Amino acid sequence: MKDLVIMHDQQAVTTSLKVAEIFEKEHRVVMKSIRNLTAQNYAVKKMFVEDSYLNSRNQQQPMYYMNRDGFTLLAMGFTGSKAMEFKLKYIDAFNKMEKQIKEETKFRLPTNLNEMSTMFYSVMKDQDKKIEEQSEKVNFLMNLSGLTSPRNKELTKARNKKVIQVCGGSESNSYQDKSLRSKLYNELFKSYRHRFDVNQYVDTPMKKFDEAKEYINNWYPPFELKDEIEKANAQGNLF
Template sequence: MSQLQRNISSLEVAQMVLREHNEVLKDIRRIISQLGEGILPQSYFIESTYKNSQNKEFPCYLITKNGCELYGTRMTGEKGTQFAVKYIDRFNEMEQQLQQPKVLSEKEQLMAAMKLTIEAAEDVEALKNEVVEVKENVQVLFDTMRIDGRQEFAIKSQGKAKVMEALGGYNSPAYNALSRKVFAKLWGDFKRHFVLPRSTDLPKARFDEAVKYIAIWRPDTSMAMEIDSYNNQTHLKLVQ
């Protein structure tokens, strides 16, 4: 029950006790002034305002059930009894209204259904936006994440195999003379292509591209001629 539903207005009390509203206000203010220290007036009387038929604002009080009981102690005899019956019935009426389920009209039902539909659509849209944002964040993270140890080992192994192929094998004369140079050439070209300070800084998202790059890599013409020269010179010496 809301604060307003737990109270009745001093205007309504004035009607119950057949007195002018100003007189009821005076009574309430007098009671408040007589409350002892440590007692909160708001437990009984809550200052408020109302507007009359000319839309002018005037003071009033919202009176709790305890406030009505306290106000009723100022009246004796038949008047006090009649007031007690009226305010008790009024509060019981409010309690019953709150306990009864509200029956909505067709228009209210339609408006409620539309509101639920709109809220559901807004929730779905918000969820879609969150999913898109998560996907974007995951993609950014994936794009910036460096290759893991397994991928690094695979690239290094592929690079070594490619250098062996270019030199003519592990036992080739060119391997003994040029292996360091060719290795340096391969990884230098690799870092320049992918714009990396170190080959191991390769982003995980470009791993497949790196595998393809190494697969089609070849020494440049000058280096290829140098490799060929070492291997052919040794071959000629063996023939002679």
């Protein structure tokens, strides 16, 4: 039962010679069975590869290599308890050999340009998948979490700067008027809340921070409030 399954062209295979030996059949009978199988279906031909060997008289004789599917199909025609025992041992041997091949090829360095390209593509594909998964996780967390403390401070500075700009400067009458200044902050947040659907600035999703800052930078008060600012600034110094 030694060498039930061998490695050939990086595949786990067995031979018609080994099948004949183990199942105690004449090799010509096994060959005939294989030829009958391959003649019936084109897909079956892929499971068997014809080759040759040297017999005891040093003469070349035909033989077949077969993969696990080919062996299984061929062995279906073998009956009896002894045949069943050998079938199970063959299948187990195939499984062990294929596992060994996978482990070896997993760590084997590429030997030609085609293998290098295939390995490189596989590695890059895995990396792209990991990056995409990480990106999805980051986006998910950024959608759930509000602004960090530094980002919230930055947004506060943007709001203060915008209110000063709208008033015409920190020394303007409208900015010095606490009531009017409060109206501006309230009006700004009113439009901001409507735009980003939040109850306070800090609840803004991190993912939307840049959009939020740009919104504040481009915001201007409604006409009525703008008119009130202009009138306040047109008056003499309140102090």
